[in-house]
Amino acid sequence: MGQGVEWALHSCVNMSWTPVGEAVSSARLAAFYRLPAAYLNKQLQALVRAGILASVSGPRGGFQLARRPDRISVLDVVLAIEGNDDAFRCEGILKDAPGGMEADYARTCLISQTMRHAEVTWRTELSRQSIAGIAQSIERRFPDAREETVRQLTGARGRQEPRSA
Amino acid sequence: MGQGVEWALHSCVNMSWTPVGEAVSSARLAAFYRLPAAYLNKQLQALVRAGILASVSGPRGGFQLARRPDRISVLDVVLAIEGNDDAFRCEGILKDAPGGMEADYARTCLISQTMRHAEVTWRTELSRQSIAGIAQSIERRFPDAREETVRQLTGARGRQEPRSA
DNA sequence: GAGTAGCTACTCGGATAGTACATGTCCGAGTAAACTTGG
DNA sequence: CCAAGTTTACTCGGACATGTACTATCCGAGTAGCTACTC
Numbered sequence: 373m374g375q376g377v378e379w380a381l382h383s384c385v386n387m388s389w390t391p392v393g394e395a396v397s398s399a400r401l402a403a404f405y406r407l408p409a410a411y412l413n414k415q416l417q418a419l420v421r422a423g424i425l426a427s428v429s430g431p432r433g434g435f436q437l438a439r440r441p442d443r444i445s446v447l448d449v450v451l452a453i454e455g456n457d458d459a460f461r462c463e464g465i466l467k468d469a470p471g472g473m474e475a476d477y478a479r480t481c482l483i484s485q486t487m488r489h490a491e492v493t494w495r496t497e498l499s500r501q502s503i504a505g506i507a508q509s510i511e512r513r514f515p516d517a518r519e520e521t522v523r524q525l526t527g528a529r530g531r532q533e534p535r536s537a
Numbered sequence: 538m539g540q541g542v543e544w545a546l547h548s549c550v551n552m553s554w555t556p557v558g559e560a561v562s563s564a565r566l567a568a569f570y571r572l573p574a575a576y577l578n579k580q581l582q583a584l585v586r587a588g589i590l591a592s593v594s595g596p597r598g599g600f601q602l603a604r605r606p607d608r609i610s611v612l613d614v615v616l617a618i619e620g621n622d623d624a625f626r627c628e629g630i631l632k633d634a635p636g637g638m639e640a641d642y643a644r645t646c647l648i649s650q651t652m653r654h655a656e657v658t659w660r661t662e663l664s665r666q667s668i669a670g671i672a673q674s675i676e677r678r679f680p681d682a683r684e685e686t687v688r689q690l691t692g693a694r695g696r697q698e699p700r701s702a
Numbered sequence: 703g704a705g706t707a708g709c710t711a712c713t714c715g716g717a718t719a720g721t722a723c724a725t726g727t728c729c730g731a732g733t734a735a736a737c738t739t740g741g
Numbered sequence: 742c743c744a745a746g747t748t749t750a751c752t753c754g755g756a757c758a759t760g761t762a763c764t765a766t767c768c769g770a771g772t773a774g775c776t777a778c779t780c
Contacts, residue, residue: 373624374763381648397713411765417715430772433713446651459538459624482674483546486611490662497655509647539724562752576726582754595733598752 376415376453379407381506383416384424384449386525388441388507389518395427395434396525404524415453422452442504447495449503460487541580541618544572546671548581549589549614551690553606553672554683560592560599561690569689580618587617607669612660614668625652 383401390396398416402409416435419425426438437444462484511518548566555561563581567574581600584590591603602609627649676683 373626375628376763377625378627378648385648395713399713408765410767413714414716414765420714427714428772429713429715429770431710431712431774433772435714446655460542461538462543463540482671482678483543483550486663486666486671490659493662494655494659497658498651501651506647506651513647541724560752564752573726575728578753579726579755585753592753593733594731594752594754596735596749596751598733600753 373450374453376411376418377450379405379412380415380419380449380453381446381503383412383435384419384437384441384444384503385507385510386521387425387435387437388503389522390436390525392436394526395432395436397434400434400525404521419449419452422448424448424452437503440504441507442502444503445499446501446503446506447498450498458488458491460484460491462487538615539618541576541583542615544570544577545580545584545614545618546611546668548577548600549584549602549606549609549668550672550675551686552590552600552602553668554687555601555690557601559691560597560601562599565599565690569686584614584617587613589613589617602668605669606672607667609668610664611666611668611671612663615663623653623656625649625656627652 382405386401386404387396398413399409401407401416402412416425416427420427420435420438423438424444425435427433427435462481507518547570551566551569552561563578564574566572566581567577581590581592585592585600585603588603589609590600592598592600627646672683
């Protein structure tokens with residue numbers, strides 16, 4: 373699985389903490405984790421295309437959650453980055469197998485069904501977890517995490533402090 | 538997920554049908570599905586290294602199951618081909634994050650735990666299914682499949698028929 | 703002093719290289735069967 | 742006819758190319774805010 377999934381999930385959790393209506397730039401998120409900013413931006417673009425994030429250009433621009441964090445599942449983020457294809461793709465190799473069972477056998481391939489069933493359980497498990505749920509768990513376990521994150525992400529943004537001396 | 542997983546699973550099911558003690562060459566298995574023989578051979582080598590198959594060289598050589606098919610789970614085959622690493626690898630990006638929560642946060646990263654939990658359910662699901670179970674399901678649904686497969690895999694093997702004329 | 707035109711700086715967005723892994727192919731080591739030859 | 746030595750053909754096993762996708766980077770389009778100028 374690609375690295376971008378981890379970055380996207382962390383970014384979504386962080387953005388669930390920032391004030392609504394205020395966008396966070398990819399550069400600031402990248403600096404938070406010491407990540408390559410341009411590449412993180414590319415991943416967030418995929419989330420925009422999936423309708424998970426909304427983007428605004430220009431100064432004070434950036435990304436923000438497109439809907440409430442309790443309506444964004446972990447599966448949504450994973451599929452946005454990795455694509456909707458199943459991990460196990462049955463190429464239907466049986467259609468070339470000899471014997472009189474080609475078509476039917478291929479459609480009802482038991483191996484494909486087994487793999488698909490396992491993947492469905494995996495997806496179901498991820499769809500049960502939401503960004504908001506993870507954020508709440510983190511808040512419970514690390515009471516300072518939210519405040520610290522918001523401070524790092526919104527502090528000294530745009531507002532140039534008065535030049536001293 | 539790699540294509541070899543599908544080939545390996547089908548090959549294991551087929552070998553669960555062939556008589557014990559008789560090896561099946563990769564060339565014959567590849568011809569059954571119209572697959573590149575050398576590449577299938579490469580995949581089966583991985584199963585040998587994992588202790589799932591046993592290989593014998595020379596004429597009448599090939600591969601055979603190293604243990605009873607009801608003791609080989611689908612997960613065993615998948616891990617033998619794909620490797621034992623988790624699909625989602627948490628690189629611990631939080632260790633570079635600012636704030637006073639680095640080490641603890643990284644070790645107990647909730648996102649990593651969520652992804653890991655989903656993967657555990659996936660693996661559990663696959664570990665419940667055995668090669669023998671899949672083979673039996675196929676036999677029930679397609680009564681002729683086993684006989685036809687064995688005939689294709691063992692027919693005219695080595696035994697050169699008497700030259701006519 | 704207030705309004706407006708222009709400029710600057712900052713952001714996303716997609717197009718562009720670099721790299722690791724999966725895919726596909728090839729040849730050599732080893733072995734069991736088949737053949738030949740001598741008794 | 743039988744047995745031992747030799748040859749042969751077939752197999753796995755790992756080393757060698759190729760293609761694809763992930764990773765990483767750069768530059769242009771667009772916009773909000775600031776600045777300067779005019780009234």
